[in-house]
Amino acid sequence: xxxxxxxxxRQIITSNGYRLTRAREATFRLLVSSEPQSxxxxxxxxxxxxDRVSVYRNLELFEKLGIVHRVYIGWKHKIELxxxxxxxxxxxxxLGCGKIIDIEDESHIDEFIEHVAARADFAPRRHIFEVDxxxxxxxxxxxxx
Amino acid sequence: xxxxxxxxxRQIITSNGYRLTRAREATFRLLVSSEPQSxxxxxxxxxxxxDRVSVYRNLELFEKLGIVHRVYIGWKHKIELxxxxxxxxxxxxxLGCGKIIDIEDESHIDEFIEHVAARADFAPRRHIFEVDxxxxxxxxxxxxx
DNA sequence: TGTTTATTGCAACAGAATTGCAATATAACG
DNA sequence: CGTTATATTGCAATTCTGTTGCAATAAACA
Ligand SMILES: [Mn+2]
Ligand SMILES: [Mn+2]
Ligand SMILES: [Zn+2]
Ligand SMILES: [Zn+2]
Numbered sequence: 031x032x033x034x035x036x037x038x039x040r041q042i043i044t045s046n047g048y049r050l051t052r053a054r055e056a057t058f059r060l061l062v063s064s065e066p067q068s069x070x071x072x073x074x075x076x077x078x079x080x081d082r083v084s085v086y087r088n089l090e091l092f093e094k095l096g097i098v099h100r101v102y103i104g105w106k107h108k109i110e111l112x113x114x115x116x117x118x119x120x121x122x123x124x125l126g127c128g129k130i131i132d133i134e135d136e137s138h139i140d141e142f143i144e145h146v147a148a149r150a151d152f153a154p155r156r157h158i159f160e161v162d163x164x165x166x167x168x169x170x171x172x173x174x175x
Numbered sequence: 176x177x178x179x180x181x182x183x184x185r186q187i188i189t190s191n192g193y194r195l196t197r198a199r200e201a202t203f204r205l206l207v208s209s210e211p212q213s214x215x216x217x218x219x220x221x222x223x224x225x226d227r228v229s230v231y232r233n234l235e236l237f238e239k240l241g242i243v244h245r246v247y248i249g250w251k252h253k254i255e256l257x258x259x260x261x262x263x264x265x266x267x268x269x270l271g272c273g274k275i276i277d278i279e280d281e282s283h284i285d286e287f288i289e290h291v292a293a294r295a296d297f298a299p300r301r302h303i304f305e306v307d308x309x310x311x312x313x314x315x316x317x318x319x320x
Numbered sequence: 321t322g323t324t325t326a327t328t329g330c331a332a333c334a335g336a337a338t339t340g341c342a343a344t345a346t347a348a349c350g
Numbered sequence: 351c352g353t354t355a356t357a358t359t360g361c362a363a364t365t366c367t368g369t370t371g372c373a374a375t376a377a378a379c380a
Contacts, residue, residue, distance in 0.1 A: 049346050049357060069336085081360045086337065088358095102247055102303055122297045133291050142283050143306055150276050152267045154308040158247055161288055163299040194326060194377050214367085226329045231368065233327095 042095050053080045057088045058097070065130055066101045066121070102160050120159045126168025133161075187240055198225045202233045203242070210275050211246045211266070247305050265304045271313025278306075 092098045122131040237243045267276040
């Protein structure tokens with residue numbers, strides 16, 4: 031989380047006619063970790079600083095303004111900083127240890143989406159793509175012992 | 176929903192040592208519509224016929240037995256008949272009218288997953304892939320008027 | 321038809337998210 | 351600056367979704 035990110039955040043909030051508040055900025059700072067976080071975790075971090083309700087309301091606002099977006103990992107959704115803050119991408123998530131590996135290569139998916147969308151005369155806007163499985167350390171196939 | 180589907184269903188239930196009950200079969204029949212349905216919708220349909228709790232418990236069982244699986248559409252999960260009933264696939268879902276178009280072509284995604292997984296020494300198990308956007312009839316780009 | 325026990329339905333509970341509203345803090349203006 | 355209008359907050363109460371315990375019920379099977 032750079033100073034630039036904070037300025038960028040302030041810019042988005044104010045330029046859209048919303049007020050720059052303590053609760054708002056505190057909530058934004060909780061999203062630092064580049065890894066996607068569950069709402070529960072964010073609420074836990076916010077405890078004592080920002081009220082639950084305000085966290086919910088601001089996450090909703092952030093989503094509307096494109097500051098964050100949801101990703102699905104392990105069949106639960108998590109919140110992740112988006113676009114200007116962290117480039118859109120996908121994940122390999124380990125069912126064993128919970129590790130989350132970023133998938134850098136977006137172009138293949140975009141191509142594929144273009145392909146199927148064209149055939150159905152469909153104009154794509156967003157997509158979800160997440161993979162579950164086992165990481166190097168957790169591969170159950172490995173007969174280490 | 177053919178008679179075969181019902182027989183197939185009964186076969187799966189009994190051969191796994193579970194009992195074929197009124198509530199169980201009624202719940203299965205609620206899944207008829209080949210389109211994925213929200214749990215809320217299924218519960219609404221079940222109202223007065225099968226208790227909420229039994230619906231939950233049986234959907235869980237169906238999932239365990241591979242009779243249904245979850246898909247993510249519009250950032251909410253829905254229940255869809257699976258595998259023997261409907262082959263694994265993905266969707267284009269329209270933000271305008273709610274229409275859901277099946278994506279037949281699974282091989283491209285599988286290839287892509289193999290590719291990224293190999294690079295990370297990751298053993299993939301499941302994946303989510305869903306696209307939102309606008310269908311032919313709802314394309315906002317069209318300047319019809 | 322009787323016995324066994326898996327399954328159901330109900331009620332009570334738990335946790336996540338939402339809503340109403342008065343108190344407060346921000347932004348804008350004189 | 352100090353004042354004002356109102357967006358935003360925090361708290362309480364509520365709703366919603368899913369879960370758990372348990373006695374009544376009904377499948378399965380002899
Ligand atoms: Mn990521
Ligand atoms: Mn489908
Ligand atoms: Zn792992
Ligand atoms: Zn449409």
